[in-house]
Amino acid sequence: MSEPTKSGTREIARDAVRARISEVAVDLFDEHGFANVTVEQIATEVGISARSFHRYFAVKEDAVIAEPMGWGVFVRDRFAERPADEPVWEGLLAAYEALLAQPDRDDVRGKRAMRVLGSTPSLRARNLEKHLLWAQLLTPLVAERLRGPQRLLRAEALVHSSLACFDIALGNWAQSEAAADPAALLRTAFAEIAAVS
Amino acid sequence: MSEPTKSGTREIARDAVRARISEVAVDLFDEHGFANVTVEQIATEVGISARSFHRYFAVKEDAVIAEPMGWGVFVRDRFAERPADEPVWEGLLAAYEALLAQPDRDDVRGKRAMRVLGSTPSLRARNLEKHLLWAQLLTPLVAERLRGPQRLLRAEALVHSSLACFDIALGNWAQSEAAADPAALLRTAFAEIAAVS
DNA sequence: CCAATAGTGTCAGAGACTGACAGAATTGGC
DNA sequence: GCCAATTCTGTCAGTCTCTGACACTATTGG
CATH class of the missing domain: 1.10.357.10 (Tetracycline Repressor, domain 2)
Known part of the structure; x- marks a missing residue:
């Protein structure tokens, strides 16, 4: 059913980063409201570029839905x-x-x-x-x-x-x-x- | 419950334009796909500006949902x-x-x-x-x-x-x-x- | 005919998202 | 440990949606 788990570690790292972004995003949204937080703010807080944010989440909303x-x-x-x-x-x-x-x-x-x-x-x-x-x-x-x-x-x-x-x-x-x-x-x-x- | 129906005619005209936009939009979406049709195209086809489109519909999607x-x-x-x-x-x-x-x-x-x-x-x-x-x-x-x-x-x-x-x-x-x-x-x-x- | 009201286009700008590309990091085999 | 293939990553440029501001026109009601 699941993927061949190609090389494990990469997948793990990716999931960890993804989880971190989500965490930061939810915090910011909770404090300032979803509309008042830009993708750039989230990315900066996490330490990545806005472009990379979109490599982990197709749209801003998905950072909450995960x-x-x-x-x-x-x-x-x-x-x-x-x-x-x-x-x-x-x-x-x-x-x-x-x-x-x-x-x-x-x-x-x-x-x-x-x-x-x-x-x-x-x-x-x-x-x-x-x-x-x-x-x-x-x-x-x-x-x-x-x-x-x-x-x-x-x-x-x-x-x-x-x-x-x-x-x-x-x-x-x-x-x-x-x-x-x-x-x-x-x-x-x-x-x-x-x-x- | 409903509004005082201020001056009738104005409301009627507005509803008609709104319906026309929706009609054009649905046609275009059906033919080319939602993502491949810009608000500007719809507006031009109807004969209004893109800005006016957004005065009738808050977001592009609403042209279908109405x-x-x-x-x-x-x-x-x-x-x-x-x-x-x-x-x-x-x-x-x-x-x-x-x-x-x-x-x-x-x-x-x-x-x-x-x-x-x-x-x-x-x-x-x-x-x-x-x-x-x-x-x-x-x-x-x-x-x-x-x-x-x-x-x-x-x-x-x-x-x-x-x-x-x-x-x-x-x-x-x-x-x-x-x-x-x-x-x-x-x-x-x-x-x-x-x-x- | 004259205000008050409502609708419109134009302009400027923020923000989400995408494609392209070059450089950095990681992997797997040797 | 080293090298090539693969996989990130940031930067840049660009499109598109949506919003506010402003001046201008049309309609309404008296």
Whole structure:
């Protein structure tokens, strides 16, 4: 599935720089607002040129969103492991829960990023776009488990609704002052949809 | 709710120009691709300056999305008219159906716009942003009709899921060659969510 | 006909992003 | 350790989107 891991070290260095840029960018955005920080400022702070910034992130927004595909693959794989006879909605919930349970998630930084993300429309939009990619990974698997006509349309409805719930749960978690449990919020959102009669 | 309709004629002229720009823009985007058409080209074709283009549309993308708030208000108002004891999900479906039933919807042009829209990431993102605005209008009304804890979170889950269904239905409709009924696709998507147990 | 109001083009400028290119660093084999 | 291939990197030049300022024209309402 993943690349041949050509020579390891290079990839590692690249990821580290990428992470550093993201860190600096989120800090600056949080303090001054997304629109009031230029790419040049971020680059200077990190110690690289503006041109190099764009070699790591296609657009300014991506410095906050970062990781576009990797976690999507993770969620898809978790979903794929679920028993075939399990209701789809439960399987999706379990897959997202697995993501939230990842040990290397930095909650403090994650929360800060989510806060910045929620404060700027163009960032939110870009984030939703990322979820569109996730949806493309999940939809085929979900469609497989459905019966009857219009399988693709119905699968898309399920997947996108689940992503909406995921988004909302994380958004609410980021806004909450107290140390709420994102997984609990996620379950609440999922349960609400399941209760639609 | 609506503006005092200051002097009518001016508003009418403005809307007409706006519609004309949008028409030209969608045509050009459809033919050459969104990124390959400059604002200047659109403006020249319409017979105005590039500066004036931006007086009608804040950003290039909006020439395709057009109407950012108006229809959102329409949907909200339709939902508000629904009986208070009706299940929320049914009320939302009815509100979107009312939008699709609007007599002045130009299906041919609408389909073209949706096609362009689906082909360019930045356009998709902007479209999602529009839906974020719709969600802000609908969420308070939905929250009002819910009981129990976490009303806001649960309302957001419902509203965003419904918007996802709306998006998917229109997206599938735009892609379909045959003259499918968007309302039927919408009902299918909504039914799928309602069937989650 | 005359103000007040609204719309327009032109100009200047900031900022995001891209392609080209030359120089520096890193890698893998020898 | 050394050399060639590969992979960064910064610099430069340029395009495009979007904004503010200003002067000018058109429309409106009295």
